[in-house]
Amino acid sequence: MDHVDLNPSPIVGALVTVGDEILSGHIANSNAHHIATELFVHGFRLTRMVTVGDQETAISRALLDLIGETHFLICTGGLGPTEDDRTASAAATALERPLTRNAAYEQILRTYLAQREMPWSPPLEHMILLPEGAEKLGNVAAAGFFVEHWNTPCYFLPGVPAEVRMFMEQYVLPDLDRRFPERPLYRKRILRVQGLTESHIQERLQSLAPAELGVELGYLPQTAENWVTLFTAAETEDVADQRLQRAEEEVRWRLGADAISGRDGETLESVVGQLLRERSWKLAVAESCTGGMLAARITAVAGASDYLTCGFVTYSNDAKVALLGVSQQDLATHGAVSHEVARAMAEGARLRVDAQVALAVTGIAGPSGGTPTKPVGTVFVACATASRTIVLQHRFSGDRHHVQEESAQAALVLLWKELLG
Amino acid sequence: MDHVDLNPSPIVGALVTVGDEILSGHIANSNAHHIATELFVHGFRLTRMVTVGDQETAISRALLDLIGETHFLICTGGLGPTEDDRTASAAATALERPLTRNAAYEQILRTYLAQREMPWSPPLEHMILLPEGAEKLGNVAAAGFFVEHWNTPCYFLPGVPAEVRMFMEQYVLPDLDRRFPERPLYRKRILRVQGLTESHIQERLQSLAPAELGVELGYLPQTAENWVTLFTAAETEDVADQRLQRAEEEVRWRLGADAISGRDGETLESVVGQLLRERSWKLAVAESCTGGMLAARITAVAGASDYLTCGFVTYSNDAKVALLGVSQQDLATHGAVSHEVARAMAEGARLRVDAQVALAVTGIAGPSGGTPTKPVGTVFVACATASRTIVLQHRFSGDRHHVQEESAQAALVLLWKELLG
Numbered sequence: 001m002d003h004v005d006l007n008p009s010p011i012v013g014a015l016v017t018v019g020d021e022i023l024s025g026h027i028a029n030s031n032a033h034h035i036a037t038e039l040f041v042h043g044f045r046l047t048r049m050v051t052v053g054d055q056e057t058a059i060s061r062a063l064l065d066l067i068g069e070t071h072f073l074i075c076t077g078g079l080g081p082t083e084d085d086r087t088a089s090a091a092a093t094a095l096e097r098p099l100t101r102n103a104a105y106e107q108i109l110r111t112y113l114a115q116r117e118m119p120w121s122p123p124l125e126h127m128i129l130l131p132e133g134a135e136k137l138g139n140v141a142a143a144g145f146f147v148e149h150w151n152t153p154c155y156f157l158p159g160v161p162a163e164v165r166m167f168m169e170q171y172v173l174p175d176l177d178r179r180f181p182e183r184p185l186y187r188k189r190i191l192r193v194q195g196l197t198e199s200h201i202q203e204r205l206q207s208l209a210p211a212e213l214g215v216e217l218g219y220l221p222q223t224a225e226n227w228v229t230l231f232t233a234a235e236t237e238d239v240a241d242q243r244l245q246r247a248e249e250e251v252r253w254r255l256g257a258d259a260i261s262g263r264d265g266e267t268l269e270s271v272v273g274q275l276l277r278e279r280s281w282k283l284a285v286a287e288s289c290t291g292g293m294l295a296a297r298i299t300a301v302a303g304a305s306d307y308l309t310c311g312f313v314t315y316s317n318d319a320k321v322a323l324l325g326v327s328q329q330d331l332a333t334h335g336a337v338s339h340e341v342a343r344a345m346a347e348g349a350r351l352r353v354d355a356q357v358a359l360a361v362t363g364i365a366g367p368s369g370g371t372p373t374k375p376v377g378t379v380f381v382a383c384a385t386a387s388r389t390i391v392l393q394h395r396f397s398g399d400r401h402h403v404q405e406e407s408a409q410a411a412l413v414l415l416w417k418e419l420l421g
Numbered sequence: 422m423d424h425v426d427l428n429p430s431p432i433v434g435a436l437v438t439v440g441d442e443i444l445s446g447h448i449a450n451s452n453a454h455h456i457a458t459e460l461f462v463h464g465f466r467l468t469r470m471v472t473v474g475d476q477e478t479a480i481s482r483a484l485l486d487l488i489g490e491t492h493f494l495i496c497t498g499g500l501g502p503t504e505d506d507r508t509a510s511a512a513a514t515a516l517e518r519p520l521t522r523n524a525a526y527e528q529i530l531r532t533y534l535a536q537r538e539m540p541w542s543p544p545l546e547h548m549i550l551l552p553e554g555a556e557k558l559g560n561v562a563a564a565g566f567f568v569e570h571w572n573t574p575c576y577f578l579p580g581v582p583a584e585v586r587m588f589m590e591q592y593v594l595p596d597l598d599r600r601f602p603e604r605p606l607y608r609k610r611i612l613r614v615q616g617l618t619e620s621h622i623q624e625r626l627q628s629l630a631p632a633e634l635g636v637e638l639g640y641l642p643q644t645a646e647n648w649v650t651l652f653t654a655a656e657t658e659d660v661a662d663q664r665l666q667r668a669e670e671e672v673r674w675r676l677g678a679d680a681i682s683g684r685d686g687e688t689l690e691s692v693v694g695q696l697l698r699e700r701s702w703k704l705a706v707a708e709s710c711t712g713g714m715l716a717a718r719i720t721a722v723a724g725a726s727d728y729l730t731c732g733f734v735t736y737s738n739d740a741k742v743a744l745l746g747v748s749q750q751d752l753a754t755h756g757a758v759s760h761e762v763a764r765a766m767a768e769g770a771r772l773r774v775d776a777q778v779a780l781a782v783t784g785i786a787g788p789s790g791g792t793p794t795k796p797v798g799t800v801f802v803a804c805a806t807a808s809r810t811i812v813l814q815h816r817f818s819g820d821r822h823h824v825q826e827e828s829a830q831a832a833l834v835l836l837w838k839e840l841l842g
Contacts, residue, residue, distance in 0.1 A: 020639075021639065021641060021650075022454075022457065022470070023457055023466065023467040023468065023469075023470065024457060024458075024461045024466070024467075024607075024609070024652075025454055025455070025456075025457030025458025025459070025460070025461050025462075026458075026461075026609070026639075026641070026650065027454075027641060028449065028450075028451070028453075028454040029449075029450065029453065029454070030449070032449075032450065032472075033446055033448075033449040033450070034446070035446075036443065036444055036445060036446030037445075037446025037447075038446070039446070040445045040446050040447075041446075045444065045445070046444040046445075047444065047473070047474060047479065048444075048471065048472065048473055048479070048483075049443070049444065049470075049471070049472035050469065050470070050471050050472075051453075051469065051470035051471075052468070052469055053468060058468065058469070062469075065486075082623075084639075160642065162819075186445075188445070188447070218442065218447075220442065220447065220448060221581075229442075229447065231445075285713075285734070287713075290717070290720075291716055291717055291719070291720025291721070291725065291729070291732075292706075292708075292713035292714065292715065292716025292717035292718075292719075292720060292732050292734070293713065293717040293720075294713065295712055295713025295716075295717075295734040296711070296712055296713035296714040296716075296717045297713075298712070298713075299711075299712025299713060299714075299734070299736065299825075300712070300821075300822065300825075302787070302788055302789070302821055303789075304712065304736070305736050305737065308712070308734070308736045308737075309736065309737050309739065309740055310733065310734055310735050310736055310737065310740035310744060311712075311713050311732070311733070311734030311736070312731065312732070312733065312734070313706070313713070313716040313720070313729070313731055313732030313733070313734070314731050315720065315725070315726050315729045315730065315731060315732070316726065316729075316730050316731065318730065318774075319730055319731035319774060322773075322774065323731060323744075323774075352743075353739075353740060353743065353744075366723070367723055368723070368724075400721075400723055401721065404720075404721075
C-alpha cells in the first residue's frame with residue numbers, strides 16, 4: 001500500500017515580503033504567489049510567509065525570527081534607490097554585518113549608466129550599500145543580493161514583479177537546486193470540474209481512499225468551476241506520475257465521463273480550441289452582456305486565430321439587428337435578454353461569417369436593468385451548429401463582474417459539451 | 422507647517438492566514454488583500470501578515486507569536502468540517518482554553534439543517550468544537566468565532582473569500598469600530614498617470630516636499646500605467662481632504678495637465694466612458710490582437726451600453742474585409758499589422774455602425790507571428806472621428822497576455838487624449 005512519502009526530507013524555506021503598500025491593501029502580494037508556485041514545482045516547500053512594513057525594525061525582526069528556522073530564506077521588496085527602501089540596512093542589522101559599499105554592484109551600475117550616457121546620481125549611493133559579504137545577484141542593474149548566514153542561503157530580491165520573476169528563474173532556483181540536490185519531487189495535478197457543486201463532488205468522492213493511492217486530495221472552488229487537486233511526493237517522476245494517473249482515473253470514474261474539462265493549465269478555452277482545431281471548425285462569437293470577455297478568453301490562447309473567425313460585441317439592439325440579423329420583432333416581443341434573441345444571435349453570427357459553430361450570450365449583468373421576471377443575473381447562452389441550436393437559461397448571482405465571468409464560462413461549457421458530442 | 426500626524430495613535434492589527442494551498446502557490450491569498458484594504462479604509466493598520474500551513478503547531482505558534490503584539494488579531498482559514506481544518510484546536514492550544522462543544526453554534530447548525538430537512542453529520546461534531554469562551558460570530562452556518570484574550574480581540578474567520586467578506590463587513594469591522602472609536606482617519610489617493618515612466622515621474626516630482634504638504638508620497642508601477650499615491654492621517658475628514666487636494670494639485674502641476682487620467686477607482690475606461698457620455702457620442706471598437714479584451718474593459722463599466730454601440734473582434738483577414746471593409750489590397754501590400762490596416766479598421770468600424778468615434782487595434786501579441794521588421798509586440802492603434810484618424814505604432818515587450826494588456830491600454834489612452842483634445 002502506497003502512502004504519501006516525504007523521504008528524503010523536504011527542503012523548506014521562508015518568505016519575507018516588505019511593503020507598506022501590501023499591508024494597507026494598496027496592492028496584492030503577487031510576488032508571494034509567484035515565488036510559492038515556482039518553489040513548489042521545483043521541489044521546495046515554503047513553511048511561512050511574513051509581510052511587514054517599510055520600517056527597518058520590522059524588517060530586521062522578521063529576518064531574525066525566521067533565520068535558522070528553515071533551509072533558506074527569500075526576502076522581497078525594499079531594495080531600491082529611495083529613502084523608504086530599507087531592506088539592505090535592516091538585513092545588515094539582523095545579520096550583524098556593517099553596511100558597506102558593494103564594489104561589484106557599483107561597477108555594474110556605472111557600466112550600465114555609461115552605456116546609456118547617463119550620470120551617476122546620489123540615490124545610487126544608497127542603493128550600493130549592502131551588508132558586508134553580500135554578493136550581487138546577477139550582472140544586472142536591478143537590486144538583488146545574496147548572503148549566506150548561519151549556513152542559511154538568504155536571497156534578497158527587489159519588489160518589482162518582473163524583476164522578481166527574472167531573479168527567481170535565473171539565480172534563486174538554480175542556486176537552490178545546486179545547494180539541495182537531494183529533495184523530494186512534488187507533483188500536483190488540478191482536475192477542472194464543470195457542472196458539479198463542491199458538495200456534489202465531495203459526495204461522489206467520499207469512497208475514494210487517497211492515502212491508499214499515495215496522494216492527498218483537495219477541493220478548491222474557483223470563480224466558475226471547481227478544482228479537485230491531487231498532490232504527491234515521490235522519489236521519481238515515474239512513481240509520481242503513476243500515482244497521479246491512477247488517482248485521476250478514480251476521480252474521473254466517480255465524477256462521470258463529462259465532468260472534467262481538463263487538468264492543470266488546460267483551461268476550458270484551450271480545450272475547446274483544441275477540439276475546434278481537430279475538426280477544422282471555425283467559431284464565431286456574439287456577445288451582449290459579456291461585452292468582449294468571451295472573445296478575450298478564447299483569444300488569450302496562443303494560436304486562437306486558427307479557429308476564431310470573429311467576434312461581435314453587440315451591446316445595443318441596433319447592433320444586434322444590423323450585424324447579426326436579429327429581428328426587430330423578436331427584440332420587441334421577447335426582449336434583448338431572451339431565449340429567442342440568444343438563438344437568433346448565435347444563428348446570425350454563424351451565417352454572417354460562414355462559421356461551423358457560433359456561440360452567443362445575452363443577459364443582465366447589472367447592477368441595473370433587472371425586472372421582476374428577469375432579475376439581474378438572468379443570462380441566456382446559445383450554441384448554433386449546422387444541425388441544431390441549443391439555448392440554455394441561467395440565473396447567476398453576485399456583482400456585475402461575477403455575472404460576466406459566470407456567463408462567459410457557461411457559454412464555453414455549452415460549446416465544450418457540444419464539441420464533445 | 423503641516424506634518425503627517427499620527428495622533429491619536431494608530432490602532433494596529435495582525436493577520437494570520439492558514440493554508441497549505443497558499444504556501445504551495447496553489448492559490449493566491451486574496452483574503453489578505455481584501456482584509457488589508459477594508460481595515461485601512463476604516464482607519465486600522467496592519468503591521469504584520471503571516472501565512473502558515475495547515476499543521477496545528479504552525480498555526481498555534483503563529484498565534485502565540487502575535488498575540489499581545491497588536492491591538493487586535495484576525496485569523497482566516499482552517500475552520501470547517503474536514504480533518505485538515507485545525508485552526509480551532511490550534512487556537513485552543515495557543516490561548517490555553519480547552520476545546521468544548523459550542524452550544525450556540527450547534528443550535529445554529531441544527532436549525533439550519535432542520536429548515537432544509539438535512540440530517541446532522543459526524544463532520545459537524547468537529548466543526549462545533551471551539552475554544553472555551555469563544556463566541557460564534559453571527560447567526561449563520563458558516564464557521565467564524567471570536568475570543569477576547571489578554572484584552573486582545575481575536576477574530577477567527579473561515580477561508581472562503583465570500584464568507585470572509587461577509588464576516589468582515591457584518592461583524593469584524595463594526596466590532597472593531599465599537600472597541601476603538603478613537604483612531605486616526607486614514608486617507609489615500611491614487612493618481613493614475615499615463616504616458617510617463619516611473620523615473621520621469623520621480624524626476625518631475627523631486628521638488629515636491631510631501632512632508633510639508635502633510636502627506637506621504639509613493640510610486641507604484643502598474644501593468645500599463647503608473648500610480649502616484651498620496652497618503653495622509655488626520656483627525657478630520659476636512660483636514661485630510663485639504664491635504665490630499667493640495668498635494669494632488671502640486672503633482673498635477675509638475676506632471677503636466679494631460680498626464681493624470683483619473684484618481685482612485687477612476688479607471689481609464691470609466692473616465693473615457695464619462696467623456697463619451699458628456700458628448701453623447703457612440704463608440705465602436707475593432708480589435709485584432711486584443712481579441713475582445715478592449716471591448717471587455719470598456720463594458721466592465723456599468724452603463725457602458727450608453728456609449729458602446731458595438732465591438733468587432735476581427736481576428737481573421739476575411740473578417741476584417743467582410744465586417745469592416747478593409748481592402749484586400751491594403752492587407753496584401755502592408756499586411757494585417759500595419760498603419761494602413763489599423764486606419765482602415767477604425768474608419769470602417771465607425772462608418773459601419775454610425776458611431777462618432779471608433780478605436781482599432783492590430784498587432785502581433787505572440788508568441789509566434791513576428792518577423793524581423795515586425796517583431797512580436799508590434800502594435801498599431803487607431804482612433805477615427807469624423808474629422809480625422811490618428812494611428813500610433815507601439816512596440817511592447819513581454820508575453821502574449823502582457824502585450825494584449827499594453828495594447829488595450831494604448832488604445833484607451835489614444836481615445837482619452839482624443840476626447841480631451
